[in-house]
Amino acid sequence: MELNGTSRVNQKGVLEIGGCAVDDLAKTYGTPLIIYDVAQIRERIQAYRNAFQFFQVPYALAYASKAFSCKAMCRLADDEAMWLDVVSGGELYTALAANFPAGRIYMHGNNKTSDELEYAVSSGIHHIVIDNFDEINRLVEILDKHNTAMQIVLRVTPGVDAHTHEFITTGTQDSKFGFDLFSGQADQAVNVVLRQPRLTLIGLHMHIGSQIFEAEGFHVASERMAELFSRTKVNCDTLEWFNMGGGLGIRYTKEDHLPPLEEAVKGLIEGAKRAFERVGLALPKLIVEPGRSIVAEAGTTIYRVGSRKSVPNVRDYIAIDGGMTDNPRLALYGAVYEASIANRMLDEPTMTVSVAGKCCESGDMILWDALLAQPQPGDLLAVSCTGAYNYSMASNYNRLPRPAVVFVERGEARLVIRRETYADVCTLDL
């Protein structure tokens, strides 16, 4: 496992994050434990800001809270003057419960329920990102009922799909999200919205994928969006935002080769600048809404090693006290991680071993064939880069209580989500 952020190995050979030794944290808070390196989160946010400030373009930096949402994370985002992208009533509730200002929140979702739309409207959030025609009707009905108006942004599918190292420019119209650009749906949606006096169209949105390594997909998509922006602007003088989505990749393993975040963001801005120059428009205000690239690398999960199993001539397994319940990403899409024995960081990793979770499910794996320092029962296993889409996807499968989450910064640890108890697991049962 590579050390990132404030991660160090202390004199006892123990992994230390944010100035806190993880064996102490494990003793205090138990395992599995998700540790967030707050300084690293702040650094990633600053990298985005530096890129925008370099070009001196107006922008809003939003945190895609679905990557990891809890009150403390919302407060941290507010502390850093970010905007917040929520995709459900639950995420909106979390943000408001953390006193995140509604004026810097907007809502996404491909099937926002009427309740969620009502909640968004009555909370006074900045805008709603409309995803489909049904939603336009549903929102207008609600606005009629409350005799009020709402700012909206249209989510457009520009036909560019940019997952990981590749991107595909056509044939990816087939998405459950947004108004399709090629078939003219996006233009049609603009026309429908402009005829609705209760809706103020303030921007256009795209999101072309996640864990993206190359800027090129963004460039192609930005060109298509700039053309739509230019057509739309003719009849709409309230149009002022271009939301480029999230999706920038992070380094999960040493096989992931990426430019520094600030450079990657500069690449996106440059692409947008060029695209709008091409259509003869001033650059609109840009929104980016990263999730993973803000929190993924800052998160480390600490597990306690329990059982071992050796299948002769096949594979060695160790099992840890968590699994797909706190990290379903391998089971879901084959995600690859790196790990170390956190209490013996100086020992040579000499054993190839696969790390299994404790759930009754063969797919419940955390790592296949990792190189580790002879793991023994009782050791602490650190899995790096678990800050995004881990806790937020956690479940109570097998009625496992979900882990605790701590924020560490400058030698201090703060429990931000307590570990669930068995009683919590039964708390909804009637």
Ligand SMILES: *Cc1c(COP(=O)(O)O)cnc(C)c1O
């Ligand atoms: C998931 C998502 C994001 C965040 O994506 P990351 O890959 O975590 O940066 C941003 N915008 C939309 C619309 C999303 O669905």
